[in-house]
Amino acid sequence: MVPPTSDRVESVTSYDNNARIYQETVYRLSKIIENPPEKRSSLIANRLKELNNEWDIERLLEFNASSLLIITGILSYIHSIKWLFLTIAIASFLLQHAIQGWCPPVPIFRSYFKIRTSVEILTEKVALKFFRGDYQSINKKFIDQQFNDNIYINVKQLLDTVDLHSYNDKQYQQEQF
Numbered sequence: 001m002v003p004p005t006s007d008r009v010e011s012v013t014s015y016d017n018n019a020r021i022y023q024e025t026v027y028r029l030s031k032i033i034e035n036p037p038e039k040r041s042s043l044i045a046n047r048l049k050e051l052n053n054e055w056d057i058e059r060l061l062e063f064n065a066s067s068l069l070i071i072t073g074i075l076s077y078i079h080s081i082k083w084l085f086l087t088i089a090i091a092s093f094l095l096q097h098a099i100q101g102w103c104p105p106v107p108i109f110r111s112y113f114k115i116r117t118s119v120e121i122l123t124e125k126v127a128l129k130f131f132r133g134d135y136q137s138i139n140k141k142f143i144d145q146q147f148n149d150n151i152y153i154n155v156k157q158l159l160d161t162v163d164l165h166s167y168n169d170k171q172y173q174q175e176q177f
Contacts, residue, residue, distance in 0.1 A: 008101025009057050009110075009117045017111050022159070024114070025124050029155045033131055044132045051125050056118040057109055064105060065094045127159055 003011045010018055032043045055063075068090050076083035097103035109115040129135065 002099055003101055006119055007117075009106060010101075010119075012100065012102035012106065013110050014107070017107075021110070021114065021116055021120060025120065025127075026155050026159060029124065029127055029131070029159075032128070033155060041132065044128045048125060048128055051121055051128075054121055055115070056121055057106065057115045058118065060109060060115055061094070061097060061103065061105060065090055123159060127155065 002008075028047070032040060032047060035043060069087055072083045072087040072090065076087060093103040093105075097106065
């Protein structure tokens, strides 16, 4: 069965890597939120700029595959037709990734280079905007709940309530990030 687009990479990533990526996100958010409000707003703005420039796993895989396809195509033309076998293998892995969300570079990019999915990046952006006060109606409901004094736990609770795997694509396109 083909997994949904929003979680196909996470579904083929090990539990440990997914947990590490999640915990690192919670840690980064906690470090920003624990600052006084006057410093927090500039930290949030800076982090949002960084996130807008962060490459997700899809973009990196597309860049990686297209670069290798160009190189192996040129090598097969200049040196030997045998390079076409590598070209076909790369294209096959890209096709496999499009269908299943997995290909050989995914575990390497996720575990060693800590490359996140677009949903993971978007989740952090939404959490930052929440703490900045962009979602006033949600903020009131969230703040009215009883919280632990631990900022780390509060950030985890917020991320657990933000289910972007079911996030409406039209809403996403209308949001201004």
